[in-house]
Amino acid sequence: MTEKTETGIELDQVNIWFGEDEQRVDAVINAGFAVPPGGSFGLVGESGSGKSTILRAITGLAPTWSGNISVLGNRLGEKRDKEFYRAVQMVFQDPYASLHPRQTVDHVLSEALHLHGFDNPDKRIAQILDDVGLKQSFRFRWPHQLSGGQRQRVAIARALIIEPSILLLDEPTSALDVSVQAEILNLLKRLQSERDLTYLMVSHDLAVVSHMCSEIGVMNQGEIVEMLDVAALRALEASHPYTKQLLDASVQKRRE
Amino acid sequence: MSIPDACPQKQITWREWLTTDTPASRRQARLSVWYHSWLAFRSNLMAMFGLTILLALVLIGLFAPILAPQDPFAQDLAARLSAPGVNGYMFGSDSLGRDILSRLIYGSRITLYIVSLVALMAPVAGLFVGTAAGYLGGWVDVVLMRITDIFLAFPRLVLALAFVSALGAGIENAVLAIVLTAWPPYARIARAETLTIRNADFIHAIKLQGAGTLRVITRHIWPLCISSLVVRVTLDMAGIILVAAGLGFLGLGAQPPSPEWGAMISDGRRFILDHWWVATMPGLAIFIVSLAFNLLGDGLRDVLDPKKSSQ
Numbered sequence: 234m235t236e237k238t239e240t241g242i243e244l245d246q247v248n249i250w251f252g253e254d255e256q257r258v259d260a261v262i263n264a265g266f267a268v269p270p271g272g273s274f275g276l277v278g279e280s281g282s283g284k285s286t287i288l289r290a291i292t293g294l295a296p297t298w299s300g301n302i303s304v305l306g307n308r309l310g311e312k313r314d315k316e317f318y319r320a321v322q323m324v325f326q327d328p329y330a331s332l333h334p335r336q337t338v339d340h341v342l343s344e345a346l347h348l349h350g351f352d353n354p355d356k357r358i359a360q361i362l363d364d365v366g367l368k369q370s371f372r373f374r375w376p377h378q379l380s381g382g383q384r385q386r387v388a389i390a391r392a393l394i395i396e397p398s399i400l401l402l403d404e405p406t407s408a409l410d411v412s413v414q415a416e417i418l419n420l421l422k423r424l425q426s427e428r429d430l431t432y433l434m435v436s437h438d439l440a441v442v443s444h445m446c447s448e449i450g451v452m453n454q455g456e457i458v459e460m461l462d463v464a465a466l467r468a469l470e471a472s473h474p475y476t477k478q479l480l481d482a483s484v485q486k487r488r489e
Numbered sequence: 490m491s492i493p494d495a496c497p498q499k500q501i502t503w504r505e506w507l508t509t510d511t512p513a514s515r516r517q518a519r520l521s522v523w524y525h526s527w528l529a530f531r532s533n534l535m536a537m538f539g540l541t542i543l544l545a546l547v548l549i550g551l552f553a554p555i556l557a558p559q560d561p562f563a564q565d566l567a568a569r570l571s572a573p574g575v576n577g578y579m580f581g582s583d584s585l586g587r588d589i590l591s592r593l594i595y596g597s598r599i600t601l602y603i604v605s606l607v608a609l610m611a612p613v614a615g616l617f618v619g620t621a622a623g624y625l626g627g628w629v630d631v632v633l634m635r636i637t638d639i640f641l642a643f644p645r646l647v648l649a650l651a652f653v654s655a656l657g658a659g660i661e662n663a664v665l666a667i668v669l670t671a672w673p674p675y676a677r678i679a680r681a682e683t684l685t686i687r688n689a690d691f692i693h694a695i696k697l698q699g700a701g702t703l704r705v706i707t708r709h710i711w712p713l714c715i716s717s718l719v720v721r722v723t724l725d726m727a728g729i730i731l732v733a734a735g736l737g738f739l740g741l742g743a744q745p746p747s748p749e750w751g752a753m754i755s756d757g758r759r760f761i762l763d764h765w766w767v768a769t770m771p772g773l774a775i776f777i778v779s780l781a782f783n784l785l786g787d788g789l790r791d792v793l794d795p796k797k798s799s800q
């Protein structure tokens with residue numbers, strides 16, 4: 234992509250819907266936010282609030298949307314080109330579903346390299362396994378030989394091996410044990426500072442988002458009802474009633 | 490026991506090399522999966538029984554000239570319709586005095602030929618149609634599946650009959666006719682499998698890596714469809730042998746004097762009450778081979794079932 238990198242991701246008046254005419258369901262209504270390059274933005278909301286749908290629209294998996302989405306200064310159209318996939322990668326929610334059951338770790342990583350014409354696959358694979366904290370002995374294992382946390386590390390390695398500048402995270406830890414969650418979150422944080430990545434993260438867990446992101450958008454029923462930064466969140470300074478409700482629930486959970 | 494060069498330690502056996510949790514190369518990872526499947530398959534006695542029979546059939550076909558006691562086409566009208574054991578004919582002789590055992594042995598080649606041609610063509614055609622329909626969806630799906638429905642609506646033997654009568658009798662045309670009627674169920678299975686995986690996250694993930702449609706279908710969807718197709722093919726083989734035999738019986742498959750098993754039964758039909766062996770021996774051969782395919786298919790299903798082994 235070109236060097237117009239004043240913005241990482243920018244959404245303006247984005248509507249996303251499923252179905253047409255009478256069966257039309259509006260999943261996201263008039264969403265707009267911007268993530269600076271190297272920044273991290275979190276979308277919080279309950280299930281069905283449309284937060285994952287925004288990620289799907291950016292990646293082109295949700296085809297019916299209107300409005301303006303731009304990535305690294307380029308406005309996205311109907312189709313995504315290879316350069317887009319080179320720059321934007323995604324880590325999925327469920328590591329048990331996001332790895333092909335008949336492909337070894339090595340196969341997954343080499344295919345990513347092959348698709349984008351990288352040289353020296355052996356060296357790059359060894360390097361990325363190191364980076365995500367997997368031993369070299371994992372290289373030729375099958376997904377069924379890996380634990381959930383290890384699978385998620387492989388998924389992160391798959392996303393990062395083609396050196397993208399933006400990483401979309403779709404609840405990357407919600408399918409994992411609490412102790413493994415912390416490991417993965419710390420890994421993601423370390424990788425972000427090492428590689429100067431832009432994160433757009435979706436989660437239903439306020440604690441996870443406030444750990445990872447500097448700015449947060451709260452979603453409810455398809456709308457972003459409030460935007461606040463982490464300082465405001467930690468100080469529990471929310472203005473919208475839904476955000477207050479979320480904060481209350483989160484604080485209560487921690488006291489229990 | 491020799492030691493493969495890829496293994497790092499000095500004193501490990503093939504078995505340890507194959508069952509390790511930490512394979513060191515692509516080849517070892519793949520072989521070790523096959524080895525585990527083989528271990529699971531080996532524990533199924535009936536399936537092993539079926540596999541043994543089929544291996545024996547292949548060997549018999551390969552070494553037919555050595556194994557057959559006589560020329561399958563040599564006639565001896567003086568010794569026609571000899572009972573089993575009489576005149577040195579172990580399985581008896583037919584109406585032209587030809588040795589039935591030798592004809593059965595040579596006939597195994599024809600059976601294998603038909604089976605392997607059908608097994609190569611029908612599932613592949615079904616795989617192409619089914620995965621394309623399932624993955625692309627929309628009007629491609631509608632068009633392909635309606636065509637499949639049309640073929641499914643024809644009675645198999647009748648369509649094969651019409652096809653063979655249009656193109657002329659012979660084994661190749663019989664095989665084509667069988668393929669023409671055998672692919673729709675494979676297309677259905679492949680489409681159903683594709684529909685369950687096309688929205689899986691790992692397919693989304695590879696799309697996000699920039700893989701094109703062709704690559705997604707052939708590299709990522711096919712490997713998951715193939716195992717259920719293989720199982721279905723082995724289970725269908727019995728039926729395919731029977732249809733081939735049926736076409737031979739009706740005079741539309743292999744032509745005389747070729748020792749095709751169905752044609753042999755058809756020959757023996759006239760004498761079935763007085764000279765039972767003429768029709769019974771090839772019938773038994775068809776029965777045993779069909780049974781072997783069914784047993785093998787059942788065992789393969791246990792090993793290959795994607796619902797079980799994918800996790």
